[in-house]
Amino acid sequence: MSASARPPVPRKPRDRRHWYQAFFALGLNAWLPSWFKGEIFQGGIKGVCVPALNCYSCPSAMGACPVGALQTFFGGLRFNLSIAEKKFGLYVAGFMAAVGSAVGRLPCGWVCPFGFVQDLLHKIPSPKLRIPRAMTFLRYAVLAVMVVALPLLIVDEVGYGQTWFCKWICPAGTLGAGLPLMLIKPDIRPLIGFMYYWKVGLLALFLAWFVVSRRPFCRTICPLGAVWGLFNKASLFRMAVDDGKCTRCDKCRRDCPVDMKIYESANSPDCVRCLKCISSCKFGAVSYGFLGKTETAPDLRAGKAAGSGAAGTGH
Ligand code: SF4
Ligand code: SF4
């Protein structure tokens, strides 16, 4: 075959996902004047839920974290619930269901700033540790106990439950709100106590874990990822693997931010739908589809959209 007859070598697509993640991290925390004024942004849009674990109490946060909102709802859920409180609960649950039904866990791969933090820290060279699969089920227990049961069942003297997950666990809250507030509001420093040291210590442990393991918080703890993962198998956005093309070479798993074998279960609750496996697979076995449109690996490599030709099984 002459050199001119050779098929063109496909160009490896540039991975622009981190730019999207940076864009959303800034966009969700865009009210920068708050940092200089030493206060939390309280504009009218603050009550709107955002599709990410992005703390409401971050000084520049533009919206509300769905996990914080859900705990607030369960903390106030009693038989004498007002109409406004009922509407609030329906709104939060409806928001989570709408996002989940449309795209499943896709915001975890592209939007959530705390997922971005984990992806970045894991790039630091170090020995790497795999997470046992059994640990990934812990996130459902965190959701059931810390987000639903405790806020619902344990009430204070005025009859309200606490936001247990925010208060005792959430490292996104400590990073985005607890530490910054302590820096910009000197008047609250005398209030530092056990709880603060507990949260900062936990954050430090998580940050170290992010360096050595892939997305450990998303995979083992995060209740928002747990909820959206449950929609992966039924959402309009679908992943698919063509069994005829997949050689089980495991390249997709090596590049996957959650260490997943997509060829075993294309729409597993663990998948954050970053789409990295599509460009990783040199056999073109992985694709995604949304509302009848499908993108296959060769089409993505060539940088053009495919309108049809879904290759594969959804498992
Ligand atoms: S502490 Fe965590 S869960 Fe709570 S509102 Fe903030 S980000 Fe959301
Ligand atoms: S699972 Fe990870 S990426 Fe998804 S919402 Fe939670 S912290 Fe963010």
Ligand code: SF4
């Ligand atoms: S299986 Fe593919 S789309 Fe899912 S998280 Fe891994 S690389 Fe991303």
